[in-house]
Amino acid sequence: MAPRKGNWLAGAVDVLVIGAGQSGLAMSRLLSSRAIDHVVLERGEVANSWAQERWDSLKLLTPNWLSRLPGYHYPGPDPDGYMSMSEVIDFIKGYAELSRAPVVTGTRVSSVRAGSFGFDVRTNRGRWRAKAVVIASGAFNVPVIPGIAPAIPASIRQLTPNRYRNPGDLADGGVMIVGASATGLQLAAEIQASGRQVTLCVGEHVRMPRVYRGKDIQYWMLATGLLDEGLDDIDDIERGRGLPSPQLIGSDDRRTLDLNALGKAGVHIVGRLAGIRDGRAQFSGGLRNTCKMADLKMNRLLDGIDAWLDQCGAGENAHPVERYAPTAVPEKPRMGMDLRRGEIESVIWATGFRPDHAYLDIPVFDRKGRIRHDGGVVDFPGLYLLGLPFLRRRKSSFIHGAEDDARDLSEHLASYLDGLAASDRARIAV
Numbered sequence: 001m002a003p004r005k006g007n008w009l010a011g012a013v014d015v016l017v018i019g020a021g022q023s024g025l026a027m028s029r030l031l032s033s034r035a036i037d038h039v040v041l042e043r044g045e046v047a048n049s050w051a052q053e054r055w056d057s058l059k060l061l062t063p064n065w066l067s068r069l070p071g072y073h074y075p076g077p078d079p080d081g082y083m084s085m086s087e088v089i090d091f092i093k094g095y096a097e098l099s100r101a102p103v104v105t106g107t108r109v110s111s112v113r114a115g116s117f118g119f120d121v122r123t124n125r126g127r128w129r130a131k132a133v134v135i136a137s138g139a140f141n142v143p144v145i146p147g148i149a150p151a152i153p154a155s156i157r158q159l160t161p162n163r164y165r166n167p168g169d170l171a172d173g174g175v176m177i178v179g180a181s182a183t184g185l186q187l188a189a190e191i192q193a194s195g196r197q198v199t200l201c202v203g204e205h206v207r208m209p210r211v212y213r214g215k216d217i218q219y220w221m222l223a224t225g226l227l228d229e230g231l232d233d234i235d236d237i238e239r240g241r242g243l244p245s246p247q248l249i250g251s252d253d254r255r256t257l258d259l260n261a262l263g264k265a266g267v268h269i270v271g272r273l274a275g276i277r278d279g280r281a282q283f284s285g286g287l288r289n290t291c292k293m294a295d296l297k298m299n300r301l302l303d304g305i306d307a308w309l310d311q312c313g314a315g316e317n318a319h320p321v322e323r324y325a326p327t328a329v330p331e332k333p334r335m336g337m338d339l340r341r342g343e344i345e346s347v348i349w350a351t352g353f354r355p356d357h358a359y360l361d362i363p364v365f366d367r368k369g370r371i372r373h374d375g376g377v378v379d380f381p382g383l384y385l386l387g388l389p390f391l392r393r394r395k396s397s398f399i400h401g402a403e404d405d406a407r408d409l410s411e412h413l414a415s416y417l418d419g420l421a422a423s424d425r426a427r428i429a430v
Contacts, residue, residue, distance in 0.1 A: 008125030012117065013039050014417055016132045019105045022069060022092055022135035022399045024406070025121040026406040029070045034414050040101055041055045042121060043108040047092040053162040055339035057190060059250030062398055063181055063216050068096050070403050080216070082250025088124045088399075089337060096289045109137075113361045115381050117422075118382055119384055132382040132413055135371075139388045141356035145349050145361035147295060151276035155340050161187065173345030174198070176281070176337075178273050181203045184350035185257050189249070192267050199337070200262065202287060203272035206246040207294040207327070212302060213309075214319035216358055217248070220305045227395040228404075231375055241390040244352070259291065259327050269382045270334050279340040283333070291327035294372035299323065355388065360415065383414060384409050 015031055017024045020042035031038045060067070062335040065079035072095045076087070083091060096103060104125070111122045118131040143160035157171065161183050167190060175191050177184050180202040192198040205388060207263035208217050221227045234240050249257040263269055281417055284290075302323070309315040337343065357371060357384050364371050375392040386405060387397065397402030 007294065008126050010123070011127050012038065012129040013037050014130065015132045015134060016119065016121055016128055016130035017043065017136055018109055019135070019137035019387070020101070020105070021049060021095065021136065021138055021387065023138075023402045023406065025092065025096055025099065025101050026069050026402040027134050027136060027386060027410060029099045030406050031409040032099065034410065036417065039103065039128070040103045041107045041109060041128070042105045043122075045105050046096045046103060047089045049091065049140065050085055050088050052138075053076055055161065055164050055187070056166045057087075058186070059084050059397075060088060060219050061245070061248045062367060062400065063249055066218055066222070067091060068400050068403065070406065071100060081252065111357045111359050111361050114380075116407055131417060132384070134359065134384045134386060134409070135360070135414070136386040138357065140357050142354050143349060144352040144354055144382060146273070146308050146351060148273070148276050149261070149349065149366075153279050156339060156344055162353075163347065167191050167196065170196065171345035171382050172196065175346045175348065176201065176341050176344045177348045177350055178261070179203065179350030179352070180247070182248055182352065185247050185262065186249050187348060187350060188262055189257060189265065192262070196345050197266070197268070198267040199270060201270055201273040201283065202259065202290060203284075203292060205244055205294050207258055207298040208246045208248055208301070208326060209322070210248060210254050212305065212322060214426055215352075216254070224305060224308045227393070227401075229394045230392060236374050237304065237390065240394070241388070260325060263328055268334070269330070276339070278358065280337060281337045281339055283335050283337075285333070285335065287333045288329045291329055295326050312331035374403060377412055
């Protein structure tokens with residue numbers, strides 16, 4: 001029998017959740033606790049993005065003790081360590097099994113439209129109808145590649161982090177990495193250690209020590225309330241959502257990875273890639289100011305932690321106050337490089353990602369192509385978002401941030417469904 005083409009009705013539910021990562025599964029658990037009929041559609045397998053779109057050596061930026069979801073926490077023997085990708089996949093799959101989430105795998109959503117029932121959702125395995133839809137398909141689906149990429153000479157291979165697995169994927173020559181957030185730094189360290197000369201193009205970044213005053217920096221960010229800061233706690237939410245991920249690495253020795261460490265390892269540090277003309281890369285002259293600003297913000301963070309400890313009367317019991325050497329910048333940073341001379345064989349665009357909402361056929365997008373929403377409540381009744389950076393809190397895009405966001409939105413969603421039911425009863429009564 002020939003496969004059906006997706007025009008048949010696969011099912012009807014109250015809520016349809018798109019994505020079986022940590023956010024979608026957290027929402028599923030909370031919907032189940034409210035006895036709300038729902039299904040979770042996943043394009044691949046559970047934790048698909050973690051399995052298919054990460055490099056081999058990657059570990060979480062957060063310590064294991066911080067990894068938790070509704071009714072679930074890290075079950076392993078190393079709470080102060082950092083999970084590898086295989087461990088993250090096992091963690092999320094274990095949660096799906098424990099919570100008995102109604103996941104339908106191998107189901108790629110092709111369109112979500114408004115329908116008479118609420119929403120009409122088309123997939124490669126049939127149509128679904130739902131009164132509400134939760135989009136939990138992730139924030140890191142599509143690499144953001146600058147418009148200057150076509151100017152890179154054709155002889156140079158270009159990659160994005162979701163297509164890189166290990167240094168064996170690269171030619172033996174030099175590598176230029178564009179972007180100095182967590183991803184750019186980690187790849188620079190790994191590739192430089194493989195014997196390839198790395199040139200790292202540095203723009204705005206967030207510098208942090210891995211451990212401060214004897215504890216993981218994430219411990220202090222949680223204890224001081226920084227991770228729980230919400231939409232009303234900062235002046236510019238759009239800027240907050242666009243900040244690069246902090247320069248951290250998860251490693252057994254809990255080492256700090258910053259530009260100073262990379263410089264000592266032999267990585268060439270240059271300014272932001274400002275343009276490419278006639279095969280020649282041009283680097284910004286603002287490297288020194290960019291690094292000074294990152295150093296300043298790091299010291300403000302540490303000052304805040306110190307002040308919090310003093311207010312709590314716990315400063316005497318903590319490790320001594322620490323400060324770190326300013327970022328070392330070459331006296332005369334390199335301003336350009338001729339990419340046609342063979343110095344660079346590969347370019348990796350560590351310039352960020354954006355979500356893929358191309359399947360959403362509902363007028364909820366702003367001029368920049370982003371979904372209009374208020375803390376995950378989309379500007380369209382019955383439609384919700386989960387898993388985006390600073391969705392409701394600073395921790396929203398982390399595994400442990402999914403619980404509070406999903407709890408808030410599941411409450412809103414339940415009220416929405418109750419309103420629909422009340423409206424239906426009123427119509428029947430009339």
